[in-house]
Amino acid sequence: MHIHAFDRYHAHESPIHHLDPRVKVVVTVAFILSNALLPDGSWLAFLVAWLVLLLANDQSRLGLGYTFKRSFVALPFALAAVSAIFSPLGRPLAEWHFLGLSIIPTDFGLLRFFSILARSWLSVQMAILLVATTQFPDLIHAFEHLRVPRSLTTIVAFLYRYLFVLTDEVYRLLRARQARSAAAPGRRSGGSVVWRARVTGSMAGQLFLRSYERSDRIYNAMLSRGYTGHLRTLNPHVMSRRDWLALGLALSSLLLTQLVGWIR
Amino acid sequence: MVYAPAPLHIPDGFLNLVIALIFWGLAASMIAAALSKTNKSLGEKQVPLMGVMAAFIFAAQMLNFPVAGGTSGHFLGGALAAIVLGPWAGILVMTAVIAVQGLLFQDGGLLVMGANIFNMGILTAVIGFGLYRTVSGRGKATRLAVAGFAAWLSTVASALLASLQLWLSGTSRLEIVVPAMLGVHLLIGAGEAIVTVLALAFIEQTRPDLLNAEKTASSGGRGWIYTGIAVSLLAVFLSPLASASPDGLERVAGDMGFLHLGQSAPYKILPDYTIPILGGTALSTIIAGAVGALVVLGLVVLVGRSLRKTR
Known part of the structure; x- marks a missing residue:
């Protein structure tokens, strides 16, 4: 993406x-x-x-x-x-x-x-x-x-920066679910609503862990490139x-x- | 792209200016407190962690599961964020999510964003974390059950507060908006609870260190417990009251001068006719009341047991 x-x-x-x-x-x-x-x-x-x-x-x-x-x-x-x-x-x-x-x-x-x-x-x-x-x-x-606290704007900037990365992650999860939910003609695929909700819950948990660990890696990568707590811009x-x-x-x-x- | 606007995001024009500004003030002071708290505990790591977690909530809202007849449940995430990351961090994460939804997708207005942040970010953190914190040292089953209940209640309480804001702004009639919003969100909240519990169960299995008692205790003090329980009880008692006897609530608000504060067109004490479009009014009242009684019972038992233990 x-x-x-x-x-x-x-x-x-x-x-x-x-x-x-x-x-x-x-x-x-x-x-x-x-x-x-x-x-x-x-x-x-x-x-x-x-x-x-x-x-x-x-x-x-x-x-x-x-x-x-x-x-x-x-x-x-x-x-x-x-x-x-x-x-x-x-x-x-x-x-x-x-x-x-x-x-x-x-x-x-x-x-x-x-x-x-x-x-x-x-x-x-x-x-x-x-x-x-x-x-x-x-x-x-x-x-x-306009004096919105800098840490808040930077958090929003990060959200925007990583949104598409995590959306890709969501699509991978959705594709994996689809690939595993084969349906025979005339039969509904997947189990009951509870079963489907459980799959979604595990996906949300999985996505959380991947994001959490990714934020750790990002932070380390940024530290090694001289990050001091806020983002700079070349646009005056x-x-x-x-x-x-x-x-x-x-x-x-x-x-x-x-x-x-x-x-x- | 799968992106469904949730019915809780109030657009501009639907809230009275006074109400919008009051909630902006409340939200801004909470956000400021959250910024200084997380900055103290996380330092410069605050920004990448919060930012990526906000992107996680945003992306997780795309995960949906088919329920029936073309409708699908999906996920709001406020309670989960507060439980796993702590209440202050949860507030910041949800603020960022709501800000981007409003700015970029026009899902929720700019002038009323304070109210949206308060309903969906702060109230969910208070209820979600507050209730979860009461059982943080206990067995897995208890914690998951309480987390699920907190997720459900936080969704319902957000809907209740949003309908009260709409009513105080003179946009909706109390006796219609409260049962309608509560009816819908009792169901949405059920989906929210299931996904929150299962996501927590998954996290618990793979990274138990993120959910252990010391980490929960260090991310928010005991004050959260009392506030969480107080706000939850208020929501549980106010929902049946507001949908069963709107006259009572309207009179209280009138006596306290709220109506003049918020409403350019104060409604007088209601005449006899109403339009219960939703048949679910009585049902939702009964369910909310019954659940409320159960919660109180459960909390009394829990508080009693923890008191006995410390002695």
Whole structure:
């Protein structure tokens, strides 16, 4: 497996790709924060936020619909908000009877439900754009510059570095299991659920030991190469004037979104 | 790539800002404590060990086993990590896993990541390690049974806390979200328990040195036992209460001022109509209650026996 098999980065030449990763991280978090601050039902402000998002999409040269296509990852969770529709606070809109129960959607409930959906949908798209235009190692350095404790960012960097190695290990284990689970026509392969769970448990234990022992070897190899406790980078990450300008523009557009949302 | 988003990762937009920030604060302080503790015990070895173990949890979540009808059980790993590596290390490992899931795969939001870390990394470590630590010097069967139970309970408690957060944020109705989330996670937790127990059994067979009593005792003090038991009891008593009589919990939260804190739209005391979409409400309540009673009994017996021994 390739080392960057898990990266969602899309190599391109664009103003957004060339921005300092710090700017992109700050703007993404500010965008999500701004969505969380908007009051329920401020549709005009959600529209402005969406325009900001579309502009960022366009500037990234990945296509206007790029993040839209990938924006449905959080959709299954919308189920959790469905019950908000039936909030007893608002004016009842309809009343259905179903198996002896009355189901009453209210106007307040609907407003709340769609506001939650809008916030979530907008926020997840900006996060998608962030990882599509920033390489993961750069992202980690950005967090380091933003004063996230260095040992934590380095742990995440290691996770990313060894993820594909251990995924290969998982595939080897899965292949071995498959090779040993022959099935005769008309008969199910493998034993009962408990038996299958036991096989999986042993695989998890096996994977744990292989990882644990591997981390020992990695540590020794790193020590012998002069490891002192943190990773270094050759990428300087200096904020240029263009970066400051982009940061200012993005933050003021979010301020505008807030104004639109709160002034009626 | 086999990658199934777990239903416990809350995306951005579903939690109220106040709730999200409170849990970020709680998670951040625990992470800071965990960083200094593991740094003291492991030194510069901390980073490679934690990093590779985090990659292990991530990769192990791809191991799935077919259950029935196209569904498959898979593994979250919080309790296992805390039991084998110690609670502080477990917290760091799960933090890294949740951070990468949220950042790279958008499985869980950024602003609500604190809540996700607290639910799936810290709560699982407290319950998983806390309960396991009570029996660390005992026979293999007892330890594995307690580890399995701790893994199950930690999954259920995470689901409970996540539904309480959703309710306090005004996203879900309490009487719907708690039975629904608990119902699903009673099953997911069973899979988690089986895999955790069998993985531990395997590790015990090949590397017993990783699980011996001194190592467990040195990785977390007695405080973990008390916290673990307290949190477990809270979860066991709160689950049936929250699913059986949401009115009671809602009133308590209202009296204590929680509702005004968290919710932009406080729900008044519930009217009579509800929509029990899930038929499993009563069943899950009964099971949780029965298990709770058993746990209390078991803990009383264990605590009594260990007290007798030390005397």
